[in-house]
Each structure stands twice: as structure tokens, then as C-alpha cells.
Amino acid sequence: MAETVLELKDLSTHFFTDSGEIPAVDKVNLQIHKGEVVGVVGESGCGKSVTSLSIMRLIPSPPGKIVGGEINFKGEDLTKASEKRMKKIRGKEISMIFQEPMTSLNPLFTIGNQMSEAFRLHQKISKKEALQRSIDMLKQVGIPRAESIVHEYPHQLSGGMRQRVMIAMAMSGDPEILIADEPTTALDVTIQAQILDLMRKLNKEKNTAILLITHDLGVVAEICDRVVVMYSGQVVEEGSTREILKDPKHPYTQGLIKSLPKLREKQQRLYSIPGTVPKPKLGRVGCRFAKRCEFAFDRCFQADPELISLGNNRKSRCFLYEEKESGVESDVNSTIRS
């Protein structure tokens, strides 16, 4: 397997609010290898953005704080890195495309101005050279009439164009890792497919590792090598995209897959998992999915399931399974699921 470029070890990020301490990210473990595309999926509020913002050390503080764990980036623990060091890493070694492009593009400056600044932050080049590189980068991400777009303001661009600009800016430092938080959610399906193609191209050509955050398993199927499923601040399942889509182990992942529209089947109504994700809470006992799980039994309400290895590089956090070192799968309840 390729070299690990990023490893989260028991990463915990909590918010300290008037209504108490919220463990939004609770002992999350995750690895990304060189050139790998890893998808993080889960419903709204399960901790996807807080995980990615923690990696970038951009959690608003207060009320947020990384309270435990490690973020190992090529042997360096970023939880301990100084702000000066993080400024060097952000954009250059780890880049991020934020969930809301309009909030990360400054409405008061032209596209060329903002892109040039990103270039000049990490490289000693003239303004003229930086503007030319911005134009080249915009062309690389498929923006037509790049020469004039650099003189335009964000509001003059369509949503798809803005997202391309964000990708161009994120790629300008030639990062080792690109974190893309819901990069296609606000776009129509055609533009969505183009943006995914673009990310796949960058991944193949530059071997950039991508952490793709999405609630859309269709997007994951398109582009990801591996998937990490999050639920209420925790990782509940992990495995190769192929395995997870073909044979999901955790009842939550099974529900997510069941909710996907199927093209060839006539469906009266689309399935949706009953209930909603519980807000993370300290001191909660039992499986966090228990209230929504059709297989829940007594133990699920009395103890916390651990994330266990099922062999075959798969993991699941569910009492229906028993740990296996490697090889044979340990599904003790395949009969229940079928």
C-alpha cells in the first residue's frame, strides 16, 4: 500500500456552548494514502466539516477546541503545530475547498487578485507572473475566457464557475492533499459531473490525495477508492468503495445505500432512514444509531460498540459483528440483513 500522508488518531473536537459541551468529533481515526481518494459520508450534522476544519486547524475557537488525539501529516502532529507553521501548510501542502464557495471567495476582490495572492503567499514571484499563472490555472480547470474572468468579481460568475475557481485556487500550491467539503452539492448534475471529472483528472495527473466530504453516495461511487462513514461524530464503517456499496455491514450504511434512487427499478417511494441523527452529547451510553436501527437489541442501549476490524481492510462499529484479525469476514448476522 502507498505511503500514508495523513493519519487522524482518536481525533476529538468539542464545542463549548451555553447548553453544554458537544463532542462533535469523537475519537475519529482515519488514514489517507498518497494519491488516494477517500470519501467521508454521513447525514447532516455527523461531523464531516468539523473533521476537515480540524485538520486545517480552522475550528472557530471559542467555542470549538481540539481536545484530544493526533493529526499526523507526514510524521508531524498538526495538533501541536504553531499558527505560523499552519499558515505554511494551508494552501501549500494541504488545501481545502470549503462547503460554501461564496463565503471563501472575497466579494470585494477580482478573481485574478485573489488567485495571485494565493500564488504569492507561497512563492516569490511578481504580480504579473502571478496573474499569468492564475490565467493558466483557470484554463487547466476548464474555465473559458480565463483572460477576462481574472478581472471579474465572484458575483459575476455562475456557481459552477465559482467552484472551478475554488478548485484552481486550492490546486495553485500543488498540495499533497486536497480536502473538498461538499464541492458539488449546490451544483446541477451536469456541472457536478464536470467538477468530479476535474478532481479525478487532478488526482491522476498530480497524484494529489483527496479527502472528499459528501452526503451523496452516488458521488462517492464515481470517484472514491475508499469510504469512511460517519454517524453522530464517530466513524461507524470503513472499507473500499466497491465493498461498501456491494456489501455494507453497518445498519446505518445499509440504510444510506437503501435510500439511493435506483435507475432501473420502479420505486413507489424512496426509502429514508426513520428519525434523525442525534446531536452529539457527552456521557451518552449505547450505540448512537440504536433509536433508528431496525436490528437494535438490549446490548445496543447499554454499551458502546467499538470500531472493530472485520478483515479485508474493513471496519464496523456494530454489535452484530465480531472482530477478525484478517481474511475471512465475520458477519454473524447476514441472515438478519438478507
Ligand SMILES: Nc1ncnc2c1ncn2[C@@H]1O[C@H](COP(=O)(O)OP(=O)(O)OP(=O)(O)O)[C@@H](O)[C@H]1O
Ligand atoms: N460553531 C459551532 N458551535 C457549536 N456547535 C457546532 C459548531 N459547528 C458545528 N457544531 C456542531 O458539530 C456537529 C457537526 O457539525 P458539522 O458541521 O461537522 O456537520 P456536517 O457533517 O458537516 O453536516 P452537513 O452535512 O450539514 O455539512 C453538529 O452537531 C453541529 O451542531
Ligand code: SF4
Ligand atoms: S450496535 Fe446495535 S443499534 Fe447499533 S447499529 Fe449495531 S445492531 Fe444497530
Ligand SMILES: [Mg+2]
Ligand atoms: Mg458540513
